[in-house]
Amino acid sequence: MSAAHTHVVVIGGGISGLAAAHRLVEGGARVTLVEASDRLGGKLKAGSVAGVPVDLGAESMLARRPEAVALARAVGLGERLQPPAVGGATVWSRGAQRPMPTGHMMGVPGDLSALAASGVVSPEGLARIARDADLPPTEIGDDIAIGAYVGERLGREVVDRLVEPLLGGVYAGDAYRISLRTAMPQLFEAARTHPSLIAAVRALQARSAARQPAGPVFMGIDGGIGQLPLAVADRLRAAGAEILTRTRADEVRRTGAAWEVRLPDRTLTADALVVAAPAPEARRLLATVAPGAATELATVEYASMALITMAFRRSDAGGLPRSSGFLVPPVEGRKIKASTFASHKWGWIADAGPETFVLRTSIGRFGDEEDLEREDTDLVAASLKDLGDAVGLAATPVESRVDRWYAGLPQYPVGHLGRVARIRAHVAALPGLRVCGAAYDGVGIPACVAGAHTAADEILATLTPGAGPGE
Known part of the structure; x- marks a missing residue:
């Protein structure tokens, strides 16, 4: 079977699923991507506060790894890649901001x-x-x-x-x-x-x-990292891929030499299947066809957090340090875990809101997530209290928003690599099935893209005898 006659279903419309679909399309496969929510991108999400475009999820990607930057260039975002305008984060430790x-x-x-x-x-x-x-x-x-x-x-x-x-x-x-x-x-x-x-x-x-190659350690995208999944989706549609949002895969099963994916309104038949959903959803889908993998996936734990994005009049925030922000050790006993001075860090945010200063804080981590159940106003107030103590900010935001990322980041405890190896061994026993996503090889965008490419290349290789990765 040649890749040109191959139909692959990708379940999951986060950056991993999108990157896998993009790689498969480049390899000549026909792709249907299925996403249960009403939007694509997963933890990459673009938005705005006080009319200024911002990222509401991940805000940068490691540039020392090539995969994510290469994907951005491949989908037409090369000229919009930007390194941070300033660095120099500090640590709020032992009662003071320290370099x-x-x-x-x-x-x-x-x-x-x-x-x-x-x-x-x-x-x-x-x-x-x-x-x-x-x-x-x-x-x-x-x-x-x-x-x-x-x-x-x-x-x-x-x-x-x-x-x-x-x-x-x-x-x-x-x-x-x-x-x-x-x-x-x-x-x-x-x-x-x-x-x-x-x-x-x-x-x-x-x-x-x-x-180490020369160049910045991290990169952002003008308009936000949240533009990346949108650009990938545009390329997929232009290449003829079908993208279904608000569509939950109810069941997957192996029938003869094909895969069937049951949706609420129809059943898709495919030559291969990539499950790029978070661990709980992957577990549900694989429970019947790969029960060993599902058992291992049940042990994956996640951390939840809230990102509080606030916009101030720039004149009210003029006393903030000229840095990208600060980290807060948990032993300090504060509510916020970090703060990013977005208008300092990213030139595109500063340019979009010259009279506005945007910053964000994060609250919540694994084992410390009770605060996420508080009202938005309480989380904003807690952030302002800590910001006042940390950097002397006494202003009231002109607008704020709270984005809760429940089960946002998978945890990698001792023994994680063994767990991943066992999951992949169970999955590999079934022809034309692969998994990818943050639960396996890394939570950063480049790691997710790399894992997606590996899954796609292995699918293409199994469907095209003699083909190697990327061929």
């Missing part, structure tokens, strides 16, 4: 002088970190929680005040549960050969400096 120290890997320090100069960690905490070189090697086995490993080597203070807020920004998770092997695989491997954690970080940094 984010240089020379760290996701908060794990390599440059102790920079860490000391930042003031993020106390003198006692610095003294504890210095003991790393004299400690016996730590047994990490097949996997270990980041917080447990870093805490044993460097002490809890560096975990609580630096690693936790940085990991929280990526996973909205708990450093004492997140897998080192999954979230920081290079450090996991280096830790196997370096008895000192500081030495392992420095070795990785030296290797990275020699290989």
Whole structure:
């Protein structure tokens, strides 16, 4: 069977499903994409506040990985890619805004002088970190929680005040549960050969400096990252793909050599199927055809959070630091976990609202989600209270909005890679079936795109004998 005569159904219209559909169409397949909600994009969502366009979900993508930037260029957004206008995030630690120290890997320090100069960690905490070189090697086995490993080597203070807020920004998770092997695989491997954690970080940094391409670390898109799924969908439609929103896949089943996807009003017949839905929905769909995968998917946990976006008169926000925002360690006991000064960080937001200053805060993380049930006005008030204490902001927003992302980010606990391998083994036993999404290989946009491309390439290879990935 050639790809030109292949019909593939993709279930899930987030960036993973869209990227998989795009790859399949490029490979010559006919695609039907099914999305249960009324919009595409998943956690990528464009909107506005006080007439200024903003992102209401993810706001940037890692540019040091090529997949997401390449997809943006492929769908015509290349000229709209923008790096942050300013960097220099701070950490609200020990009662003050302190510069984010240089020379760290996701908060794990390599440059102790920079860490000391930042003031993020106390003198006692610095003294504890210095003991790393004299400690016996730590047994990490097949996997270990980041917080447990870093805490044993460097002490809890560096975990609580630096690693936790940085990991929280990526996973909205708990450093004492997140897998080192999954979230920081290079450090996991280096830790196997370096008895000192500081030495392992420095070795990785030296290797990275020699290989790292020039250019920004992160990229945004003029108009918001939320423009990316819309642009991908436009390309899919132009290529003849069928996109169904507000359409829930009720059931999938294998009939002979084909797949059937039962929708509320009809049944689709396909040669192959990509399930790009979140873990709970993937579990429901695969319960009958791949019960082993469904059992594993039932163990995936998610964190929920709220993003509070506020617009102020620029004249009222003139005293804010010229930075991209700040992180808040959970041990500070505050409601907000971070704040982004969007009008500083993104030139396109500043240009769109020259008299307006937009910022956003985040509330909620894994195991700390009760506040999400409070009224919008309460979350705005809590944000303003912390902003006042953190940076002296005393203004009242001219407009605000709260977006709750329930089950927004899957968690990667110790053993996550083994779970993913088992899911994929169960799925691979069925011809023409693949899964992809944030629940598997990474929560960032490039990781989601990469996983989607792998799923699509494997489908195309199985349907086109002799074809390799991307052919």
